[in-house]
Amino acid sequence: MRETEAITIHAAPHAAQIFRDTPTEQQLRIEALLGLRLSGLTQQTVPLQELMREISRNAQARGLTPELLDSLLEGV
Secondary structure, X not given: OOOOOOOOOOOOHHHHHHHHHOOHHHHHHHHXXXXXXXXXXXXXXXXXXXXXXXXXXXXXXXXXXXHHHHHHHOOO
């Protein structure tokens, strides 16, 4: 098993509750996927600004609106 280190991330309350309610085995999978994604970000050759634009485009294409984003970020 790989060595791991605990980190804290902020999420919308409902997202945090969903994670807490998820079975431990699935939580471990989510943590592994997030770790891989974070590691991949550090190896990107794309400038951060372009990566952020791509994330924004993808979110909009999936239906994220400014209003929905505001509601998700309430209380964060």
